Structure formats: C-alpha cells, structure tokens
Amino acid sequence: MADNLMGIRxxxxxxxxxxxxLRFYESKELLSPIREGTxxxxxxxxxxxxxxxxxxxxxGFSLEEIRQLLDLxxxxxxxxTQLTRTTEIARERLxxxxxQRAELDEAIAELKEQLAWGEQVIEAxxxxxxA
Amino acid sequence: MADNLMGIRxxxxxxxxxxxxLRFYESKELLSPIREGTxxxxxxxxxxxxxxxxxxxxxGFSLEEIRQLLDLxxxxxxxxTQLTRTTEIARERLxxxxxQRAELDEAIAELKEQLAWGEQVIEAxxxxxxA
DNA sequence: CGTTCCGTTTACGTCAACGTCATCTCCCCT
DNA sequence: AGGGGAGATGACGTTGACGTAAACGGAACG
Numbered sequence: 001m002a003d004n005l006m007g008i009r010x011x012x013x014x015x016x017x018x019x020x021x022l023r024f025y026e027s028k029e030l031l032s033p034i035r036e037g038t039x040x041x042x043x044x045x046x047x048x049x050x051x052x053x054x055x056x057x058x059x060g061f062s063l064e065e066i067r068q069l070l071d072l073x074x075x076x077x078x079x080x081t082q083l084t085r086t087t088e089i090a091r092e093r094l095x096x097x098x099x100q101r102a103e104l105d106e107a108i109a110e111l112k113e114q115l116a117w118g119e120q121v122i123e124a125x126x127x128x129x130x131a
Numbered sequence: 132m133a134d135n136l137m138g139i140r141x142x143x144x145x146x147x148x149x150x151x152x153l154r155f156y157e158s159k160e161l162l163s164p165i166r167e168g169t170x171x172x173x174x175x176x177x178x179x180x181x182x183x184x185x186x187x188x189x190x191g192f193s194l195e196e197i198r199q200l201l202d203l204x205x206x207x208x209x210x211x212t213q214l215t216r217t218t219e220i221a222r223e224r225l226x227x228x229x230x231q232r233a234e235l236d237e238a239i240a241e242l243k244e245q246l247a248w249g250e251q252v253i254e255a256x257x258x259x260x261x262a
Numbered sequence: 263c264g265t266t267c268c269g270t271t272t273a274c275g276t277c278a279a280c281g282t283c284a285t286c287t288c289c290c291c292t
Numbered sequence: 293a294g295g296g297g298a299g300a301t302g303a304c305g306t307t308g309a310c311g312t313a314a315a316c317g318g319a320a321c322g
C-alpha cells in the first residue's frame with residue numbers, strides 16, 4: 001500500500017509503451033510524475049491518466065484532444081463557469097465523435113457493398129471455370 | 132468518343148482534388164497520365180484509378196496500400212486469385228473498421244455520461260445560488 | 263577501480279499526404 | 293511588345309507522435 005510509485009521501466013512494462021512516449025506525454029502535460037532528483041516517479045494518478053490516454057489513442061483522438069478530455073475529468077469542479085466551459089468542450093467533442101461515427105458507418109456500408117460485389121464476381125468466375 | 136483525355140484542371144474539377152494531389156499521386160506511381168510535351172493528359176484508365184484511389188482513402192487505406200491494390204488489380208484482373216486476395220484485404224479492413232466503430236460507440240457513451248454528470252452538477256449549483 | 267546498466271536531457275530525424283512558395287515556359291489576347 | 297493565365301518543376305514547410313543518437317550522471321556489481 002505504501003508503494004504507490006512506479007519507475008519509468010515499470011510503467012513501460014505495465015502499459016507497453018516506451019520511455020520516450022512517457023517523457024513525451026509529460027512534455028505535453030498529459031502526465032506529471034514527481035521527481036526524485038532527476039528521476040521520474042509515476043503516481044497512481046499518472047497511471048489512471050495513462051490508461052485514459054491509451055484508450056483515447058485507440059479511439060483515434062489526438063494527444064491534444066486527450067489532454068482536453070483529461071482536464072475535463074479533473075479540473076476543479078467547484079467553479080461553475082469552469083465546469084460550464086468544460087461541458088461545452090465535451091459537447092463539441094461529442095458532436096465531432098458522432099459525425100466521425102456517421103462517416104465511419106458510411107464507409108463501412110460502402111466497403112460491404114464492394115465486398116459483396118467482389119465475392120459475386122469471384123463466384124461467377126468459379127462457375128465459368130467449372131463449366 | 133475521341134476526347135478520352137482530360138487536362139489537369141478538368142480532372143480537379145471532376146474529382147474535387149488539387150493539382151498538387153494529382154501530381155503527387157503520379158509521383159507515387161498511382162497515376163500515369165500521358166504527356167503532351169510537358170503537360171499531363173489523363174486517360175480513362177487514370178480516371179478509373181483515381182476513383183479507386185479516392186474510395187480507398189475513404190476506407191482509410193494508405194496510398195501505399197492503395198497502390199498495391201491497384202497493381203494487384205492490373206497485374207491480371209481476370210485472375211480469380213487476385214480478386215480473392217483483394218476481397219480478403221477488404222474483409223480485414225472491414226473488421227478493423229467495425230471494431231473501431233465499436234470502440235467509438237463506447238467512447239461516445241462514456242463521454243455522454245460525463246456530460247450528464249457535469250450538467251447535473253451545474254444545475255445543482257445553480258439551485259444553491261438561487262436559494 | 264572499472265564496467266555495465268538504467269535513467270536523464272537536448273536535439274535532430276522520420277513518415278504521410280499533401281500545402282505553399284518561387285521560378286520558368288508556353289500560349290493567347292490586345 | 294506587353295500582360296495574363298494555365299501548367300510544370302523543384303524544393304522547402306507542416307502536423308502528430310514519437311524514434312534515435314549523443315553525451316552525461318549515478319548506482320551496483322565484481
């Protein structure tokens with residue numbers, strides 16, 4: 001329970017990322033490990049954030065977008081104005097995501113059509129050859 | 132029937148791309164317009180290929196992947212094996228896209244939750260202030 | 263004490279898919 | 293002859309997310 005802190009190597013192994021990536025995320029202010037001298041010690045907060053970072057990446061968000069979402073998660077929620085701003089940002093992102101989803105749906109539908117066409121042609125060829 | 136050939140401007144207008152893009156595709160060997168002196172003349176083959184290129188891009192293929200598919204296609208468009216390979220690749224891509232969409236849906240749901248939470252907090256604050 | 267690791271900083275390199283100049287050549291119009 | 297466009301050819305710029313190399317510091321091992 002005392003050992004909340006992880007070195008960079010442990011982090012890399014735990015999350016399958018490179019040290020360079022972690023330093024890079026820190027430089028972009030997505031992580032803020034504490035320093036023991038010059039070395040980085042990652043807290044449980046850093047680990048939670050990294051998890052979200054990696055998930056965001058899988059979703060196709062840019063690091064900058066992820067940073068904004070992270071800020072949304074932990075920005076001081078006592079100020080109504082701040083909170084209002086962050087929900088605005090969230091709503092924008094949501095709109096983007098939904099339009100992205102729509103585009104993706106369209107592409108999927110189109111690709112399926114193509115696929116069906118291709119398979120049909122293959123089938124026809126096979127019958128020709130067989131005859 | 133004689134005027135199979137299009138200048139670069141016509142191509143751009145017809146497909147809504149920039150001249151730079153067309154030259155770039157040519158440099159990457161995705162297109163090979165004939166030359167009248169120094170000028171490019173795009174054939175019907177180029178137009179067919181460009182159509183495929185743009186579709187490929189909508190599907191999220193890289194230009195390099197598209198080039199390979201195009202090459203595969205005119206290596207021998209009558210061979211079933213080639214067509215089969217293409218549909219295999221397409222199916223893989225489709226799977227990727229669908230999993231991507233699933234993740235996106237998940238992310239949208241989470242973000243919506245966050246949003247609802249934020250708005251609820253704002254509402255509560257407002258009532259506090261009003262009281 | 264020397265070597266081997268792990269870690270740090272600084273800084274330049276990379277890849278994709280073009281955008282954006284800067285120049286240059288032709289051709290047409292008046 | 294002068295001007296205006298369209299098109300061509302370099303060649304450098306851009307953005308995002310790191311990779312990679314250089315040069316250094318401290319700890320641990322034998």
